[in-house]
Amino acid sequence: MTDQAFWHRLQFAFTITYHYLFPQLTMGLAWFLVFWKWRALRTGGERYAEAARFWARVFGLNFAVGVVTGIPMEFQFGTNWSNFSRYAGSVVGQTLAMEGMFAFLLESAFVGALVWGEKRLGPRKHFLAAVAVALGSWLSGYFILVTNAFMQHPTGHAIAANGTLVVGSMRAYLLNEWAIVQFLHNQAAALVTGTFAVTAVGALYMLRGVHVEQARLYLRHGVIAGAAASVLVAFPTGDAQAKIVARYQGPTLAAMEGRFDTGPRADITLIGQPNVRERRLDNPIKVPGALSFLAYGTFHSDVSGLNDFPPETWPTNIELLYYAFHVMAGLGTIFIALMACACVQLARGRLERTRVLLWILMLAFPFPFIANTAGWITTELGRQPWLIYGLLRTADGFSVVVSSGDVLFTLIGLTGLYFVLGLLYLFLVGREIMHGPGTHAAPSPYEPEAVGGEVAGG
Amino acid sequence: MVELWFGLLCFMLTMFVVLDGWDIGAGALHLIVAKTAAERREVIAAIGPLWSWHEVWLVAAGGTFLLAFPGVMAASFSGFYLALWMALWSLILRGVSIEVGGHIPDRLWQAWWDFVFAASNLFLALLFGAAFGNVIRGVPIDVTGTFSMSLFTDFGVRGRVGILDWYTVSVAVFATLLLAAHGATYLRLKTTARVHDRSERLARRLWTATLIAFPVVSFETWIVRPEIYRAIAARPAAWFAVTVILAGAWAVWTGFRERAEARTFAGSCAIVAGLLDGFAAAVFPVMLHSTLDASYSLTAYRGAAAGGGLRIALVWWPLAFALAIAYLVIVLRSYRGRVTS
Numbered sequence: 077m078t079d080q081a082f083w084h085r086l087q088f089a090f091t092i093t094y095h096y097l098f099p100q101l102t103m104g105l106a107w108f109l110v111f112w113k114w115r116a117l118r119t120g121g122e123r124y125a126e127a128a129r130f131w132a133r134v135f136g137l138n139f140a141v142g143v144v145t146g147i148p149m150e151f152q153f154g155t156n157w158s159n160f161s162r163y164a165g166s167v168v169g170q171t172l173a174m175e176g177m178f179a180f181l182l183e184s185a186f187v188g189a190l191v192w193g194e195k196r197l198g199p200r201k202h203f204l205a206a207v208a209v210a211l212g213s214w215l216s217g218y219f220i221l222v223t224n225a226f227m228q229h230p231t232g233h234a235i236a237a238n239g240t241l242v243v244g245s246m247r248a249y250l251l252n253e254w255a256i257v258q259f260l261h262n263q264a265a266a267l268v269t270g271t272f273a274v275t276a277v278g279a280l281y282m283l284r285g286v287h288v289e290q291a292r293l294y295l296r297h298g299v300i301a302g303a304a305a306s307v308l309v310a311f312p313t314g315d316a317q318a319k320i321v322a323r324y325q326g327p328t329l330a331a332m333e334g335r336f337d338t339g340p341r342a343d344i345t346l347i348g349q350p351n352v353r354e355r356r357l358d359n360p361i362k363v364p365g366a367l368s369f370l371a372y373g374t375f376h377s378d379v380s381g382l383n384d385f386p387p388e389t390w391p392t393n394i395e396l397l398y399y400a401f402h403v404m405a406g407l408g409t410i411f412i413a414l415m416a417c418a419c420v421q422l423a424r425g426r427l428e429r430t431r432v433l434l435w436i437l438m439l440a441f442p443f444p445f446i447a448n449t450a451g452w453i454t455t456e457l458g459r460q461p462w463l464i465y466g467l468l469r470t471a472d473g474f475s476v477v478v479s480s481g482d483v484l485f486t487l488i489g490l491t492g493l494y495f496v497l498g499l500l501y502l503f504l505v506g507r508e509i510m511h512g513p514g515t516h517a518a519p520s521p522y523e524p525e526a527v528g529g530e531v532a533g534g
Numbered sequence: 535m536v537e538l539w540f541g542l543l544c545f546m547l548t549m550f551v552v553l554d555g556w557d558i559g560a561g562a563l564h565l566i567v568a569k570t571a572a573e574r575r576e577v578i579a580a581i582g583p584l585w586s587w588h589e590v591w592l593v594a595a596g597g598t599f600l601l602a603f604p605g606v607m608a609a610s611f612s613g614f615y616l617a618l619w620m621a622l623w624s625l626i627l628r629g630v631s632i633e634v635g636g637h638i639p640d641r642l643w644q645a646w647w648d649f650v651f652a653a654s655n656l657f658l659a660l661l662f663g664a665a666f667g668n669v670i671r672g673v674p675i676d677v678t679g680t681f682s683m684s685l686f687t688d689f690g691v692r693g694r695v696g697i698l699d700w701y702t703v704s705v706a707v708f709a710t711l712l713l714a715a716h717g718a719t720y721l722r723l724k725t726t727a728r729v730h731d732r733s734e735r736l737a738r739r740l741w742t743a744t745l746i747a748f749p750v751v752s753f754e755t756w757i758v759r760p761e762i763y764r765a766i767a768a769r770p771a772a773w774f775a776v777t778v779i780l781a782g783a784w785a786v787w788t789g790f791r792e793r794a795e796a797r798t799f800a801g802s803c804a805i806v807a808g809l810l811d812g813f814a815a816a817v818f819p820v821m822l823h824s825t826l827d828a829s830y831s832l833t834a835y836r837g838a839a840a841g842g843g844l845r846i847a848l849v850w851w852p853l854a855f856a857l858a859i860a861y862l863v864i865v866l867r868s869y870r871g872r873v874t875s
Binding site for chain 2: 108136137140141144145146147148150151152155156158161162163164165166167168169170172174175176177178179180182184185187188192193196197201208216234236237238240242243244381396412435473476477478479482485486489490493497500504507514
């Protein structure tokens with residue numbers, strides 16, 4: 077039985093981790109497009125319009141992979157987690173249906189117009205298309221985070237006569253405290269991904285000495301927004317997230333920190349290896365008192381260690397949870413430092429000539445993806461052994477009728493398919509970046525007259 | 535309340551099948567209806583930037599299914615596990631081939647994605663048809679209210695059935711003909727010149743084939759689930775669906791004779807919608823019929839969400855729907871008219 081649950085979990089973890097690489101960039105880039113379209117509309121500046129046009133092409137590819145890898149997510153609730161669906165479907169189905177009806181129908185109606193329809197729509201309507209897509213993508217983020225927050229800290233539900241969960245109060249379900257905190261933290265982190273991507277392309281062009289005017293724009297806006305977003309991820313949103321975990325998931329916070337003993341003046345460990353069998357942290361390098369302060373606001377607050385909780389309530393994979401949290405927090409700190417340096421150089425008018433910094437900014441773009449992924453691993457492992465915290469265990473949620481063999485069959489198929497999809501994405505986005513803004517425009521698939529004579533006649 | 539949500543779910547699935555049905559049908563004919571690279575771009579352009587909007591109706595219907603009938607959703611999705619994943623793979627490949635196929639003006643690149651596009655759509659049409667066949671025939675639900683089905687067993691329609699048997703394969707072929715006819719009718723309305731003429735010829739042939747296949751499949755259905763016909767005879771909602779189908783058939787017939795392309799297309803939509811909802815009206819409240827014992831069948835009442843969740847969802851659903859229609863109107867106004875190559 078444990079084996080069967082393992083394959084279901086692995087498939088969901090793989091598909092959701094892969095999928096979320098794309099929406100985070102979509103949500104991060106969407107507001108850049110809105111901003112540039114707005115500047116272009118107000119000032120008539122061609123460079124803003126050109127920046128929006130170039131990034132809309134990258135956005136379109138990214139969005140498409142996000143859509144196709146997102147569709148299986150919705151269906152996995154039924155295919156792989158049918159006992160969970162039977163038990164809580166009437167609650168989580170509300171937000172999944174709302175996401176489709178309110179957010180996806182909005183996004184998908186306008187994304188084609190945003191990517192390919194500038195000429196057809198004219199500047200004002202095209203700007204509105206950008207706003208519609210940005211709103212749609214953030215709205216979908218909210219609905220899916222409400223769904224996740226319900227699994228982390230269920231609110232607004234009632235238990236029906238047949239033992240299943242139903243919505244008791246829609247207000248309490250939609251305005252779950254956990255959902256609001258998680259949404260702000262997650263969206264700030266998505267903005268970090270977007271700003272790092274914009275900055276990296278700017279740095280690349282600047283280092284190569286091509287598209288210099290555009291590069292200057294990307295660097296300027298990317299670095300300013302990047303510094304703001306990196307700070308917001310840590311404070312106040314990350315801080316609030318830690319406090320809410322401390323309040324509602326005691327063993328989780330202890331496991332994230334690798335803390336076994338209880339007591340005041342709890343330390344934060346920067347590096348160290350959790351040794352769960354011996355119940356200690358090996359080779360720790362610590363900041364004294366910092367955890368007490370971050371979780372409760374004073375240095376003398378008691379922070380519970382894992383020894384305080386019965387082992388059956390501990391997260392099931394403490395080692396990975398600990399590392400995921402530390403990778404996320406460590407990278408988040410580095411992002412603030414990097415973007416702060418870049419902002420200083422920008423303010424001094426020297427960013428374009430500080431080649432070392434440009435190199436770092438260019439090579440830094442993968443790290444927000446890693447930090448976001450690590451953050452989600454922290455969230456989801458921290459919830460274990462519960463599927464819905466305190467209500468349903470993960471071991472009781474999967475589809476018993478689907479054999480491990482069936483799951484492994486689809487998992488292997490998905491791995492191959494997603495590998496090809498990844499190659500395709502990197503190739504096409506790389507190609508757009510190498511072409512750069514301005515000169516080249518990929519033909520729109522929806523405007524056949526735009527396909528040049530070179531292919532006509534096959 | 536349960537009846538209302540059953541109706542809304544049928545409506546959302548009908549939206550998906552009618553809207554995405556023409557994309558799937560046109561896609562399945564892609565390699566036949568368009569011969570040159572430019573003509574193939576024309577077909578993709580006719581399908582247009584709204585394909586993902588069409589597909590979202592499937593996602594929204596999935597969410598609504600979960601919200602309103604969690605028990606039925608859980609049993610059916612896990613029971614159809616392998617077939618459903620194959621449909622998901624096809625949806626992924628279909629979406630990718632539309633979006634990246636036009637990206638590089640290179641003959642080999644486009645030839646490959648045109649092939650993937652046609653193959654994935656053909657496979658989708660067959661899979662959706664087989665799925666519909668399974669819902670009509672029933673699935674081996676046991677006393678626990680769950681089932682797990684192989685892709686095939688002995689190809690018979692009683693007892694421990696598989697996803698594929700002589701009946702579901704027949705429905706799959708019929709559905710593919712119908713969706714292809716629907717798609718060709720759409721292309722006839724939306725394109726010009728050679729693609730238009732080929733679509734016209736194909737649409738006539740495919741509608742003829744559909745007309746010939748319909749009595750055959752109907753007879754097979756009578757063998758498999760005779761009670762459906764008794765229900766159709768007894769229920770006014772089913773009479774209405776039959777009227778819609780007949781009106782659609784009349785519109786298709788006269789639309790071809792009088793070259794009224796929009797009328798043919800409207801008729802085509804009516805036929806597809808009428809067939810789906812006529813079936814739904816006839817079997818209600820049974821959502822999944824059990825081939826082992828009719829008393830194990832999952833009904834809308836048994837599988838519906840408990841408590842007041844359905845009432846709450848009724849507050850936001852109409853608002854979301856009105857907004858969705860508003861977006862559609864705005865976008866369609868920008869993409870009206872025919873495409874040319």
